[in-house]
Amino acid sequence: MRRHNFKKLQIWQLAIELIDENYKLTSTFPDYEKYGLRTQMNRCSVSIASNISEGSSKRTDKHFMKFLDDSLGSAYEWETQLIVCYRQKFISKELFLKLEDKVQALQSKISNFMDTLDSNN
Numbered sequence: 001m002r003r004h005n006f007k008k009l010q011i012w013q014l015a016i017e018l019i020d021e022n023y024k025l026t027s028t029f030p031d032y033e034k035y036g037l038r039t040q041m042n043r044c045s046v047s048i049a050s051n052i053s054e055g056s057s058k059r060t061d062k063h064f065m066k067f068l069d070d071s072l073g074s075a076y077e078w079e080t081q082l083i084v085c086y087r088q089k090f091i092s093k094e095l096f097l098k099l100e101d102k103v104q105a106l107q108s109k110i111s112n113f114m115d116t117l118d119s120n121n
Contacts, residue, residue: 006056015049047074061117072110079103
């Protein structure tokens, strides 16, 4: 297996865009969420991209898949936190729907990439 250049992977690029959107979003949260949901969402969004990049360094696609699986889990976790934001009225319905679409598209692309790697083995 050749190692993947994570910076060229569309899933990593989309994950980086989600981080940017996430930090814009969480900077607007109330102060009482500074060490709660804000911190959790920031760490979670960074985890998505970080797992993709870390996994890309592994020697086998099977090992890479474990990190992609973790990345996918973080994407689902972030979506849940986004739902909490909406339900707590920290964000508008319009922004919620926009970000929900982005994270769901990313989830789909990570899953499809995993399927491609799996079928190559």
